[in-house]
Amino acid sequence: MPDLATPKIRLRGLTKRFGDKQVLDGIDLDVMPQTSMVVIGGSGSGKSVLIKCILGLIEPDEGAIEIDGQDVLKLDRRGREAAAARIGMLFQNGALFDSLPVWENVAFGLLARHKASRAEARARAGDILAQVGLAASVGELSPSELSGGMQKRVGLARAIAARPDILFFDEPTTGLDPIMGAVIDGLIVDCVKKLGSTAIAITHDMASARRIGDRAAMIHKGRIIWEGAAADLMDSGNPMVDQFTHGRREGPIEMELRK
Amino acid sequence: MNAILDALALTGRAVIGAFRATGRLALFALSGLSHLLRPPFYGRMFLRAFVEIAYFSLPVVALTAVFTGMVLALQSATGLSRFSIESAVASLVVLSVTRELGPVLAGLMVAGRVGAAMAAELGTMRVTDQIDALATLSTNPMKYLVAPRLLAGIIALPLLVVVADLLGVLGGFIIATLKLGFNPGIYLANTVDFVQTGDVVSGLVKAAVFGFLIVLMGCYHGYNSRGGAQGVGSATTSAVVAASVLILAFDYVLTELFFAR
Numbered sequence: 001m002p003d004l005a006t007p008k009i010r011l012r013g014l015t016k017r018f019g020d021k022q023v024l025d026g027i028d029l030d031v032m033p034q035t036s037m038v039v040i041g042g043s044g045s046g047k048s049v050l051i052k053c054i055l056g057l058i059e060p061d062e063g064a065i066e067i068d069g070q071d072v073l074k075l076d077r078r079g080r081e082a083a084a085a086r087i088g089m090l091f092q093n094g095a096l097f098d099s100l101p102v103w104e105n106v107a108f109g110l111l112a113r114h115k116a117s118r119a120e121a122r123a124r125a126g127d128i129l130a131q132v133g134l135a136a137s138v139g140e141l142s143p144s145e146l147s148g149g150m151q152k153r154v155g156l157a158r159a160i161a162a163r164p165d166i167l168f169f170d171e172p173t174t175g176l177d178p179i180m181g182a183v184i185d186g187l188i189v190d191c192v193k194k195l196g197s198t199a200i201a202i203t204h205d206m207a208s209a210r211r212i213g214d215r216a217a218m219i220h221k222g223r224i225i226w227e228g229a230a231a232d233l234m235d236s237g238n239p240m241v242d243q244f245t246h247g248r249r250e251g252p253i254e255m256e257l258r259k
Numbered sequence: 260m261n262a263i264l265d266a267l268a269l270t271g272r273a274v275i276g277a278f279r280a281t282g283r284l285a286l287f288a289l290s291g292l293s294h295l296l297r298p299p300f301y302g303r304m305f306l307r308a309f310v311e312i313a314y315f316s317l318p319v320v321a322l323t324a325v326f327t328g329m330v331l332a333l334q335s336a337t338g339l340s341r342f343s344i345e346s347a348v349a350s351l352v353v354l355s356v357t358r359e360l361g362p363v364l365a366g367l368m369v370a371g372r373v374g375a376a377m378a379a380e381l382g383t384m385r386v387t388d389q390i391d392a393l394a395t396l397s398t399n400p401m402k403y404l405v406a407p408r409l410l411a412g413i414i415a416l417p418l419l420v421v422v423a424d425l426l427g428v429l430g431g432f433i434i435a436t437l438k439l440g441f442n443p444g445i446y447l448a449n450t451v452d453f454v455q456t457g458d459v460v461s462g463l464v465k466a467a468v469f470g471f472l473i474v475l476m477g478c479y480h481g482y483n484s485r486g487g488a489q490g491v492g493s494a495t496t497s498a499v500v501a502a503s504v505l506i507l508a509f510d511y512v513l514t515e516l517f518f519a520r
Contacts, residue, residue, distance in 0.1 A: 055391075056394070084397070087395065088395070089392070089395040091388045091391070091392055093387055093388065095388035095389050095391065095392040096389075097389055099380075108396050109396040112397045112398045113397045158396070
């Protein structure tokens with residue numbers, strides 16, 4: 001039985017600076033097992049850097065990143081690779097490998113991790129494509145032949161292919177029409193529930209945030225300034241969150257037009 | 260006084276920047292090479308890169324070699340005639356092609372074609388998050404993208420240079436026999452008599468080094484590109500320029516090593 005009382009992901013004092021810009025400034029965040037956390041925040045607020053730090057793509061300057069109680073920053077290379085292998089990621093633009101057909105994109109992690117034969121991986125890719133509402137024949141296409149919505153579905157299929165226990169979603173509905181956005185959100189919720197995964201999604205799309213998230217947090221200038229139930233996002237009582245979620249020009253958040 | 264300090268600071272920053280860039284490049288190269296020795300190995304990626312470098316560069320290298328051999332025969336015949344030693348045309352052509360022009364011209368052609376393509380491909384993968392995606396799929400991008408290409412470059416360039424050597428000599432032979440009136444048998448005998456194993460081998464070693472440099476520059480600039488389409492464009496330019504300059508610089512260094520007495 002999984003331990004549902006210990007945070008699946010626990011961040012403490014996470015800081016990251018690029019040159020003289022403090023991108024993360026002491027992030028503390030707990031994400032409980034089998035829940036979905038939505039992180040909202042303005043452009044350049046540090047959301048993507050936060051996710052990349054957890055993924056191991058960016059090394060934070062200070063702080064701790066615990067997954068199942070284990071600080072991954074203190075692990076050796078193999079330990080970190082093993083921790084990263086438990087995470088699936090849906091990138092904002094899909095980040096599909098355009099030199100490979102769709103089925104090989106979906107099965108890439110299976111081939112890399114589990115040493116499945118190509119025939120087995122191909123058959124499994126067809127099954128996973130079906131889970132995200134795509135026909136197996138789509139597997140023969142090149143990513144460039146797909147629409148934006150289909151690319152997101154393929155990206156989602158690739159993210160869930162190895163049945164990760166943690167899933168990250170970077171702006172999952174960006175560039176999609178509202179109906180397709182809702183479809184992708186529905187698929188994300190289904191996949192997360194079916195896998196029993198813990199999810200972190202970063203988004204600007206408030207409708208998407210409420211559909212995907214159980215919990216929500218807002219990041220501003222590298223700090224978490226609010227955390228609560230995703231259902232409370234539009235009525236959080238925090239002036240900064242309210243300004244952001246309602247898209248008001250006036251409020252405590254001043255747009256930095258030039259820096 | 261302030262102007263002097265500013266100038267010193269500027270110079271210092273430039274020197275430190277140059278050392279930093281050299282260090283980054285050296286670490287990148289070492290990392291790429293070290294992945295060649297540690298599994299997993301990506302044979303399909305190697306084959307893809309090998310075909311791209313060796314097979315698809317063949318026409319441009321072949322044409323360059325033939326015309327270079329032809330021009331060399333023509334130029335050397337007119338030049339050597341001033342000293343009444345036209346008979347040295349065959350030896351001059353074969354030595355020039357095998358030692359120098361074969362590897363250098365093949366290297367420059369491949370740098371323009373393959374180095375640019377690699378920088379553009381890896382640069383696009385970088386700016387569209389595909390390289391990050393590889394890392395999230397338990398695949399080391401250096402091992403998957405860079406190491407197979409480096410190996411392909413090191414192996415493919417010498418093979419291309421073998422073809423360039425043969426076609427360069429053929430180009431010289433065609434002009435010498437059809438235009439300059441040389442006896443074909445004597446021309447070929449002179450060619451074979453004068454060329455030594457060391458001439459060919461030195462050219463092939465140069466080619467392997469040039470192949471490594473071309474791929475290294477293409478991968479390094481592409482892998483580290485930033486800033487969208489413009490970043491990919493400048494990565495491509497930098498890859499070709501850096502590879503071309505390095506080919507000429509290393510050509511001198513290797514020539515010094517092989518032939519200086």
